[in-house]
Amino acid sequence: xxxxxxxxxxxxxxxxxxxxxxxxxxxxxxxxxxxxxxxxxxxxxxxxxxxxxxxxxxxxxxxxxxxxxxxxxxxxxxxxxxxxxxxxxxxxxxxxxxxxxxxxxxxxxxxxxxxxxxxxxxxxxxxxxxxxxxxxxxxxxxxxxxxxxxxxxxxxxxxxxxxxxxxxxxxxxxxxxxxxxxxxxxxxxxxxxxxxxxxxxxxxxxxxxxxxxxxxxxxxxxxxxxxxxxxxxxxxxxxxxxxxxxxxxxxxxxxxxxxxxxxxxxxxxxxxxxxxxxxxxxxxxxxxxxxxxxxxxxxxxxxxxxxxxxxxxxxxxxxxxxxxxxxxxxxxxxxxxxxxxxxxxxxxxxxxxxxxxxxxxxxxxxxxxxxxxxxxxxxxxxxxxxxxxxxx
Amino acid sequence: xxxxxxxxxxxxxxxxxxxxxxxxxxxxxxxxxxxxxxxxxxxxxxxxxxxxxxxxxxxxxxxxxxxxxxxxxxxxxxxxxxxxxxxxxxxxxxxxxxxxxxxxxxxxxxxx
Numbered sequence: 001x002x003x004x005x006x007x008x009x010x011x012x013x014x015x016x017x018x019x020x021x022x023x024x025x026x027x028x029x030x031x032x033x034x035x036x037x038x039x040x041x042x043x044x045x046x047x048x049x050x051x052x053x054x055x056x057x058x059x060x061x062x063x064x065x066x067x068x069x070x071x072x073x074x075x076x077x078x079x080x081x082x083x084x085x086x087x088x089x090x091x092x093x094x095x096x097x098x099x100x101x102x103x104x105x106x107x108x109x110x111x112x113x114x115x116x117x118x119x120x121x122x123x124x125x126x127x128x129x130x131x132x133x134x135x136x137x138x139x140x141x142x143x144x145x146x147x148x149x150x151x152x153x154x155x156x157x158x159x160x161x162x163x164x165x166x167x168x169x170x171x172x173x174x175x176x177x178x179x180x181x182x183x184x185x186x187x188x189x190x191x192x193x194x195x196x197x198x199x200x201x202x203x204x205x206x207x208x209x210x211x212x213x214x215x216x217x218x219x220x221x222x223x224x225x226x227x228x229x230x231x232x233x234x235x236x237x238x239x240x241x242x243x244x245x246x247x248x249x250x251x252x253x254x255x256x257x258x259x260x261x262x263x264x265x266x267x268x269x270x271x272x273x274x275x276x277x278x279x280x281x282x283x284x285x286x287x288x289x290x291x292x293x294x295x296x297x298x299x300x301x302x303x304x305x306x307x308x309x310x311x312x313x314x315x316x317x318x319x320x321x322x323x324x325x326x327x328x329x330x331x332x333x334x335x336x337x338x339x340x341x342x343x344x345x346x347x348x349x350x351x352x353x354x355x356x357x358x359x360x361x362x363x364x365x366x367x368x369x370x371x372x373x374x375x376x377x378x379x380x381x382x383x384x385x386x387x388x389x390x391x392x
Numbered sequence: 393x394x395x396x397x398x399x400x401x402x403x404x405x406x407x408x409x410x411x412x413x414x415x416x417x418x419x420x421x422x423x424x425x426x427x428x429x430x431x432x433x434x435x436x437x438x439x440x441x442x443x444x445x446x447x448x449x450x451x452x453x454x455x456x457x458x459x460x461x462x463x464x465x466x467x468x469x470x471x472x473x474x475x476x477x478x479x480x481x482x483x484x485x486x487x488x489x490x491x492x493x494x495x496x497x498x499x500x501x502x503x504x
Contacts, residue, residue, distance in 0.1 A: 025456075028464040029417060033436065035463060036418040060437035069444055 003031035003038075003062065010063030011070050017077045026069045030062050136213040137187035142195055144181045147222040147264050153181025154223050161185050163193030186216075197221055200230040201308060203259075205267045222264035231308040234349050238305065238357035242280040243366050249373060252279050252331060253359055254318040257347075260311050273315060276305060278359050309351050313344040317361055319369045324376045334372025335365045402434065402442050404485065407470065407478040410452065414469040417443060443468060451477050 007027040034055055041051035056062070071078065140161065144154035154177055161173040175183035190213040197205045205221060240253045255278055259271035277285035283301035316338035320331035339345065347357045409415060409423045420443070421436045446452045451474035459465050470478070 025466070029466040030437075030440065032416070032459070032463050032465045033418040033421075033440075035461075037436065058436050060435045062437065065437040065440055068441055072441060072444060072448075 003034040004028065007031060007062050007066045010066045012067070018074060022070065022073055026066050026073075030066055030069075034059060034062060136190070138190055138211040138213060139184070139186035139216040140188065140193075140209075140211060141216070141218040142175075142177075142183045142185070142197075143218060143220045144177050144183070144197065144223050145220060146225050148225055153177070153179070155179055155181060157183075157197060157199065157223075159183035160196040160198075161188070161193050162196055163191055195219060195221070197223070199223070199227045199269075201227045201271075201310075203227040203262075203269045203271050205264075205269045207267055220265075221267050224262040224264060224269055226310070227262065227269060231310055232351050233306050234309050234351055234353070234355055235304040236307045236347075236349050236355040236357060237282060237303060238276070238278050238284065238359055239282040240278045240280045241358050241360045246366065246369065246373070247280065250322040251369070252277050252285075252320045252322065253361065254320055255314055255359055256316040257312045258315045258344075259308075260313060260346075277320075307349040307355070309349050312347045312349065313339075313341070314347065314359070315339060315344055317359065317365070319361070319365060319372075321369075321373055321376055323373070332372070332376060334376070335368035337362055337365045402432075402439070403446060404478070404481045405432065406439070406442055406446060406468075407451065407474055407481065410468055410470045411475065411478055414455075414467045416465050416467050420468070446474065450474075 004027045007030050008023065011023050011026075037055045037059060038051055041054040042048060045051050045054065059065075142159045142161075144157055144159070145151045146154060157177045159175050159177060161175075163170065173185055173188070175185060177183045188211070190211050192208065192210050195205075195207045195209060203224075205223075207219065207221065209217070209219060211217060238255075240251065242249070242251055255276050256273055257276065258273040261271070262269040275287060277287070279301070282303060284303065284305050285301050286305070316336065318336040319334050321334050322331045324332050345360070349355050405424050406420060409420050415423070417439055418436075421434065421439050424432050424434065443452065447454055447468065451471060452468045453471050454466055454468050457465050457467060
């Protein structure tokens with residue numbers, strides 16, 4: 001191994017900012033010295049190995065000298081780089097420390113938030129069934145009694161509590177009335193609720209209540225005896241009473257009926273309205289006009305309607321014509337009327353009675369119907385279940 | 393002389409040798425050993441850190457030449473700043489040695 005090779009292996013790994021030729025200059029300078037010294041020692045000893053040993057003994061370790069010279073030349077850059085590394089390390093530690101502190105702070109804030117939410121929860125949420133109710137919670141008793149002189153409790157009815165407690169999602173609770181006619185709710189969160197009572201006869205009573213924290217509230221709802229039980233069903237026939245001049249025309253009336261309402265104290269008992277399609281020939285289709293069978297349908301009309309016994313109000317009626325019907329087009333509306341509650345025609349569906357209802361509409365409705373009929377195109381071939389062809 | 397006594401004096405010796413003209417490391421080392429009668433038997437490798445330090449301080453300047461054998465050889469030459477530094481060190485050495493000699497003569501007188 002030459003002196004240059006011996007020295008060149010002594011340098012540390014390269015630095016980016018090292019002056020070009022620095023290593024070579026150091027190696028060449030020291031190699032020149034060692035070569036001169038070697039020749040001197042060789043003349044003296046006549047032994048290459050001994051000369052080499054003597055050179056190294058007088059010079060010292062060439063690799064160590066080369067490293068020292070290189071480091072002295074690179075001291076500023078190396079120290080600068082080391083300072084940079086230290087600075088980066090300090091910055092990294094500072095950033096990590098900041099992140100850790102931030103994370104710890106975030107966790108603490110989260111714990112505080114959770115504790116705060118837990119307190120809010122405790123204030124507003126009903127505890128488990130076994131837990132004692134808090135003073136901020138509410139108990140509600142809904143008592144159902146019949147509207148009779150003896151005020152008998154209504155047993156086994158379903159009472160729903162629908163609503164939105166303060167700060168919470170909407171929810172529905174449901175309880176059955178006990179032997180005293182009481183449905184108990186709670187403890188529940190304060191808020192605005194609807195008490196809903198529905199009967200087997202599909203009557204419904206709504207009552208809005210506002211519940212504040214820390215109270216026990218009792219609501220009494222009077223229930224009409226007429227709707228207590230599911231009523232008996234009776235067969236009802238009905239005919240649309242059309243004027244003489246319109247007999248034979250393809251007419252229907254879409255009749256909107258409503259069972260009677262009952263106002264009991266603060267509570268109004270209502271029943272949903274429903275539609276029937278009635279022809280002058282006494283044919284009946286259930287539902288609205290868009291349920292009317294189009295031409296070509298095999299669906300046959302009914303002659304009677306199986307109705308829960310009771311009284312019904314006609315709320316509105318619409319005269320329809322099927323004369324312009326096609327396979328796709330529903331009956332055309334040609335006239336309509338609606339009634340105020342106090343003036344609406346009443347019909348009775350009585351058990352053990354002749355329940356034949358004649359749907360009589362005001363003259364002005366028929367006047368409009370005539371006008372409407374005159375503007376309708378006639379369908380060329382009646383192919384569906386048409387009133388004119390199905391009359392018996 | 394042991395190495396620790398040479399420390400600090402070596403740079404003065406290098407400047408002194410180079411005040412006679414440009415020279416290279418091996419020859420500078422040989423001159424110091426020879427002219428000191430072998431008293432400054434320095435590790436030859438220790439010469440180079442001192443040479444490079446003086447060069448970085450601007451007291452020496454360097455240049456390269458090629459030997460007959462084809463090796464590159466680095467020569468050092470004293471700069472004007474190096475000349476001034478050498479003069480200052482000579483004066484300092486004279487004051488130092490005079491002081492030491494004065495004390496040593498007094499001691500000889502007492503002892504004699």
